[in-house]
Amino acid sequence: MTPINVAVVDDQPLVASAFEMLLSDEPDFRVLDGGRTGRDAVRLCRTQPLDVLLLDIRMPDMDGLAATRAITHAGPRPRVIVLTTFNVDSYVVEAVAAGAAGFLLKDCEPTELLAAIRAVHTGGAVISPTATTHLFDAYRRGRTPPDQPPPDTATHRTLARLSPRELDVLGSIATGHTNSEIAGQLGIAETTVKTHVRNLLTKLDCRDRVALVVLAHAAGLVR
Structure with a gap:
């Protein structure tokens, strides 16, 4: 290695x-x-x-x-x-x-x-x-990083097209959980979680996991 x-x-x-x-x-x-x-x-x-x-x-x-x-x-x-x-x-x-x-x-x-x-x-x-x-x-106070604007209407439409499992994974990512923790919570394999994360990055046009956290919170998926 x-x-x-x-x-x-x-x-x-x-x-x-x-x-x-x-x-x-x-x-x-x-x-x-x-x-x-x-x-x-x-x-x-x-x-x-x-x-x-x-x-x-x-x-x-x-x-x-x-x-x-x-x-x-x-x-x-x-x-x-x-x-x-x-x-x-x-x-x-x-x-x-x-x-x-x-x-x-x-x-x-x-x-x-x-x-x-x-x-x-x-x-x-x-x-x-x-x-x-x-x-x-x-x-929530409007202090958005300049390269990461809040999600627009198109992003909300994309969120609506996510599968229930993808939404579950996105919500867990947004609350700071690791892939292994998400796998344990949802009762799925960690490799499956990784696949969902890759799909989320592609579908939501996010550069990395931090961007997914930002988008999920800005979209109001986490309270």
């Missing part, structure tokens, strides 16, 4: 070291040297074969959001997971708009972080359940 190349960029050395120690224990991860600033992150992505970058938001010399925009604008790799101590709705919205594939709090469970890295590496997107709530609240 080809290892997943991961790096951590955080201006707090102890925090970065803790994450690196956690990741280095995983046989499918290769931990590369990280950095301490947003500019370090941008330079790192230009010079290293990174697959996934864990990036702090609040850093000197270019913050994590600006770095995320620069990195995602340059190409599809690496996939960026934004990490923060602060569960602030503006951070969630701006991270999604900047192109982050994931948004997690630093105090998330280790298993959640490891699963998130593997998910975004394979093209998925992850947003913590708590952050999902903040993203929904931001939408």
Whole structure:
């Protein structure tokens, strides 16, 4: 198995070291040297074969959001997971708009972080359940990321054409559940869930899982 190349960029050395120690224990991860600033992150992505970058938001010399925009604008790799101590709705919205594939709090469970890295590496997107709530609240106040407008009438017509099972899967995605959790809830195979997710992305013209979360909340599918 080809290892997943991961790096951590955080201006707090102890925090970065803790994450690196956690990741280095995983046989499918290769931990590369990280950095301490947003500019370090941008330079790192230009010079290293990174697959996934864990990036702090609040850093000197270019913050994590600006770095995320620069990195995602340059190409599809690496996939960026934004990490923060602060569960602030503006951070969630701006991270999604900047192109982050994931948004997690630093105090998330280790298993959640490891699963998130593997998910975004394979093209998925992850947003913590708590952050999902903040993203929904931001939408309700009209603070929509510029590249993700609320669904129009055509989108609502498309939603009406989804199968009951696809709507079930979309609702579970919107509340922050993983594919394995959805499979357990619905009593179906995880491979079947993955098929439904691919179909939803295609039918709803969404770029990733985060976009599905945004659309489902904006459409009022989740209360």
